[in-house]
Amino acid sequence: MSKLQSYEREAFETVERAPEAQAKGFATVRRAHESEMAEDYVELIAELIELRGEARPVEIAERLGVKSPTVTKNISRLKAAGLVRRERYRAIFLTDAGRELAEACRRRHRVVVAFLLSLGIDEETAERDAEGIEHHVSTTTLEAFEHALLQSQSGK
Amino acid sequence: MSKLQSYEREAFETVERAPEAQAKGFATVRRAHESEMAEDYVELIAELIELRGEARPVEIAERLGVKSPTVTKNISRLKAAGLVRRERYRAIFLTDAGRELAEACRRRHRVVVAFLLSLGIDEETAERDAEGIEHHVSTTTLEAFEHALLQSQSGK
DNA sequence: GCTAAAACTTAGACTCGTCTAACTTAGGTA
DNA sequence: TACCTAAGTTAGACGAGTCTAAGTTTTAGC
Numbered sequence: 001m002s003k004l005q006s007y008e009r010e011a012f013e014t015v016e017r018a019p020e021a022q023a024k025g026f027a028t029v030r031r032a033h034e035s036e037m038a039e040d041y042v043e044l045i046a047e048l049i050e051l052r053g054e055a056r057p058v059e060i061a062e063r064l065g066v067k068s069p070t071v072t073k074n075i076s077r078l079k080a081a082g083l084v085r086r087e088r089y090r091a092i093f094l095t096d097a098g099r100e101l102a103e104a105c106r107r108r109h110r111v112v113v114a115f116l117l118s119l120g121i122d123e124e125t126a127e128r129d130a131e132g133i134e135h136h137v138s139t140t141t142l143e144a145f146e147h148a149l150l151q152s153q154s155g156k
Numbered sequence: 157m158s159k160l161q162s163y164e165r166e167a168f169e170t171v172e173r174a175p176e177a178q179a180k181g182f183a184t185v186r187r188a189h190e191s192e193m194a195e196d197y198v199e200l201i202a203e204l205i206e207l208r209g210e211a212r213p214v215e216i217a218e219r220l221g222v223k224s225p226t227v228t229k230n231i232s233r234l235k236a237a238g239l240v241r242r243e244r245y246r247a248i249f250l251t252d253a254g255r256e257l258a259e260a261c262r263r264r265h266r267v268v269v270a271f272l273l274s275l276g277i278d279e280e281t282a283e284r285d286a287e288g289i290e291h292h293v294s295t296t297t298l299e300a301f302e303h304a305l306l307q308s309q310s311g312k
Numbered sequence: 313g314c315t316a317a318a319a320c321t322t323a324g325a326c327t328c329g330t331c332t333a334a335c336t337t338a339g340g341t342a
Numbered sequence: 343t344a345c346c347t348a349a350g351t352t353a354g355a356c357g358a359g360t361c362t363a364a365g366t367t368t369t370a371g372c
Contacts, residue, residue, distance in 0.1 A: 189328095193329075222330070223331065225331075226331075229329080245337060245338065
C-alpha cells in the first residue's frame with residue numbers, strides 16, 4: 001500500500017492551479033454534457049438499425065429508461081440538429097452526419113469498454129461506467145487507452 | 157494495428173444487451189449528473205479552505221467559470237442538502253458530511269489523474285479529462301485504477 | 313374492412329443550472 | 343466616520359431534459 005503514497009501525498013500540499021485553466025476544464029465538462037444526449041441517441045439508433053433494420057421510439061424509450069414523450073421531444077431536437085431524418089409516426093433514421101457521429105461514438109465506446117475489461121473489471125461494471133466515462137474522454141486519452149490495450153494484448 | 161481487431165470486430169456483430177440493463181446504465185449516468193454539481197462545489201470549497209482558510213463565492217465563481225448569482229443559488233442548494241454551513245454575505249464552510257464528501261471526491265480525483273498520467277497522458281489533458289471522468293467511476297473501477305497504478309509504479 | 317390496442321404526439325408542468333439587471337451589504341480608506 | 347467599491351443577493355428569464363395526462367394515428371387481429 002505504501003507505493004500509493006506518492007500520489008496520496010498531494011492531499012497535503014494542494015497545488016494551486018491557475019483559475020482560468022480550472023474554469024476552462026469545467027467549461028469543457030459542461031460542453032460535453034450538452035452533446036451527451038445527442039451522442040447517446042445516435043449511438044442507440046445506430047445499434048437498433050443494425051439489430052432491427054429500423055429504430056422505433058418505443059424501443060429507444062425502453063433502452064434509455066425514459067418515457068416516450070421525452071423521446072419525441074429529443075428526436076425533434078436531433079432532427080433540428082441535422083442528425084436524424086424522420087416523418088411523424090414513422091421509424092427514425094440517421095443522416096450522414098448522424099451516422100458519422102454514431103460511428104465515432106460507438107468506436108469510442110468499444111475502446112473504453114475494452115480498456116476497462118483489460119484492467120480486470122467485470123463486464124457489467126465496464127459497460128455501466130463506460131456509458132458515463134466515454135463522453136469525457138479526449139482524443140489524446142482515447143489514444144492512450146488504445147495503446148495500453150495493445151500492450152496488454154501483446155503482453156499475455 | 158491488427159492487434160486491435162479483436163475489439164474493433166464487435167462493430168460488425170452488435171451484441172444485443174438486455175434492455176433493462178441498458179436502461180439501468182443510463183439511469184446511473186443521470187443520477188451521477190445530479191450529484192456532479194455538489195461534488196464539484198464541495199471539492200473546490202475544500203481546496204479553497206486549505207489554500208486560503210475560507211471559501212468565498214467570488215473565487216468559486218472564478219474557478220468554476222460561472223457568474224456569482226449561479227454560485228449563490230447553488231450554495232443554497234448545498235446548504236439545503238446539509239453539505240455546507242454559511243451565513244448571508246459570509247464565507248462558506250463545509251459540514252461534516254460536506255467534508256467527508258469532499259475528501260472522497262478529492263481522493264478519487266487524485267487517483268484518476270495519477271492513473272491517466274501513468275498512461276503517458278500530459279498533465280493538462282489528464283486534469284481536464286479527470287474532471288469529467290471522475291463522476292462516472294465506480295468503486296470497482298477506482299480500485300482497478302489503483303491496482304494498475306501500483307503495477308506501473310513497481311514496474312519502473 | 314372494422315375496431316381495439318399499441319405507438320406516437322401534444323400540451324403543460326417541474327427541476328436544474330445557467331444568465332443579466334438591479335439591488336443590498338461589508339469593508340477599507342480618505 | 344462617511345462613502346465608494348467590491349462582494350454578495352434577489353428577481354426574473356431561459357433552455358435542457360424529464361414527467362403525466364390527454365389526444366391522435368397506425369397497425370394487427372378478428
